[in-house]
Amino acid sequence: MSKGDSMKRHLTLLWAVLLGVSMMGLPACGGSGKTEGAAPAEVEEAKVDPAEKFVGEWKMAAMQFQGMTVVGEFSMILDTDATMNLTLSEDGTGSMTMNEDEASLTWELVDDETAALTVVREESGDEGSDDLESVVSEDDTLNITYQDDGLLLELKDEETEGSVLFTTDGTAPAYPVLSIDDATAITSADDLVGEWKLTGMNFFGATMYGEAETLAEMVGDSADTTLVISEDGNAKIMGEDVTWSVGEEGATIDFGGTEVSLVSLGEGVAIDFNEVIGMDMVLLFTK
Numbered sequence: 177m178s179k180g181d182s183m184k185r186h187l188t189l190l191w192a193v194l195l196g197v198s199m200m201g202l203p204a205c206g207g208s209g210k211t212e213g214a215a216p217a218e219v220e221e222a223k224v225d226p227a228e229k230f231v232g233e234w235k236m237a238a239m240q241f242q243g244m245t246v247v248g249e250f251s252m253i254l255d256t257d258a259t260m261n262l263t264l265s266e267d268g269t270g271s272m273t274m275n276e277d278e279a280s281l282t283w284e285l286v287d288d289e290t291a292a293l294t295v296v297r298e299e300s301g302d303e304g305s306d307d308l309e310s311v312v313s314e315d316d317t318l319n320i321t322y323q324d325d326g327l328l329l330e331l332k333d334e335e336t337e338g339s340v341l342f343t344t345d346g347t348a349p350a351y352p353v354l355s356i357d358d359a360t361a362i363t364s365a366d367d368l369v370g371e372w373k374l375t376g377m378n379f380f381g382a383t384m385y386g387e388a389e390t391l392a393e394m395v396g397d398s399a400d401t402t403l404v405i406s407e408d409g410n411a412k413i414m415g416e417d418v419t420w421s422v423g424e425e426g427a428t429i430d431f432g433g434t435e436v437s438l439v440s441l442g443e444g445v446a447i448d449f450n451e452v453i454g455m456d457m458v459l460l461f462t463k
Contacts, residue, residue, distance in 0.1 A: 226288040227266075229322050235346030236260040237326065241338025243390045248353040249381030262320075262327065262342050264291075286319065293318045324350075351385055354378040354458050356448045359439035361426035365407070368420070368427060368438070372403040372445060372461035380456050403445070403461045413447075 236259065239246040250258035257275045264270040270281045272295060283293045294317045320329045320342075327342040341348055352358075354376055362368060374388045384391060388401035392414065400415035411420045411429060419430045420438065427438040431452050439446055444462035449455075 227285050227291075230264050230283070230285075230291050230320075230327065231266050232264065232344060234262040234264070234327055234342035234344060236340055237343040237346050237348040238341040238351055239338060240341065241331075242386075244384050244386035245348075245351050246382055246384050247348055247351045248378070248383045260340065260342075289323070290319055290321050293320055351383070352442065353381075354383045354441065354446065354460055356437075356439065356441070356446065356458060359441040359446060362422060362438060362440050362445070363424055363426060365422050367440065368405045368422060368445065369407050370405060370463060372405070372463055374401040374403070374414070374459060375444065375462045376460035378456070378458040378460075403447075 237247065239250065259273075259275055261273045262270070263272075264283055268282055268284055270283055270293070272279050272281055272293070279295050281293050281295045283291050286292050318329060320327050322328075325343065326348075329340045329342065331338050331340065355378070374391050376383065376385045377391055378384075392401045400412075402412075402414070404412045405420060409419055409421060411418050413429070421428055421430070428435040429438050429447060430436075434452055436447055436449065436452055439448075441460060442462075444460050446458055446460045449457040449459065
């Protein structure tokens with residue numbers, strides 16, 4: 177099985193189970209000193225309902241599994257539409273959608289940071305594909321946790337463990353989608369020389385962050401996950417010897433006569449392998 181097929185299998189397994197601090201106010205006491213006239217009325221701080229932070233419309237922002245966090249265009253690697261939305265209302269009802277398929281749900285707090293969702297399947301009588309039917313059984317109950325201004329849905333079955341992060345705008349600020357369009361040219365060797373570690377990659381529009389060894393498996397089972405750039409113009413990327421150069425127009429790595437741009441992206445350096453392997457792949461290395 178190819179690495180692409182392995183990756184697609186893992187993501188498909190994850191997709192298959194996707195659906196399958198209280199702040200109690202204390203009364204503020206009035207001053208103890210005597211005053212003329214009537215005593216001031218006690219003022220109570222507003223009580224914050226811990227359920228309020230769950231209420232709203234949420235969009236899938238990231239998948240997390242097997243040491244990786246995946247953001248971006250999930251459909252590019254799943255060969256299907258891959259959208260998932262969650263709506264939670266104040267009255268304890270809501271809905272969950274997967275692509276164009278929708279199911280109603282009820283929800284209630286388990287504790288101040290956790291809510292239990294019970295998905296309600298209804299007989300529609302319609303024939304054809306039902307995206308939710310194969311992944312959410314009738315009256316399935318799922319726990320979802322509030323963290324970092326988002327909702328994290330924990331997933332687990334016999335073969336796959338992971339989670340799905342929902343945010344209000346469908347993005348995960350801690351995990352930006354890698355794009356060469358956001359990169360800047362490198363014109364100084366001082367910005368390159370040293371040892372870098374593989375920490376992210378973009379593959380057909382899906383950006384993956386995580387453990388270097390896991391990411392390396394996606395691009396060839398390499399045990400070496402480093403990019404080492406020496407002052408003498410030589411370099412080694414994931415165990416392969418290459419050369420590099422830098423000038424006023426930017427830096428490049430020479431892969432056997434094919435020069436590829438080496439650019440600054442976020443907190444690291446990135447290589448766009450589209451010209452080398454003929455498909456959309458960006459590797460991000462950080463120190």
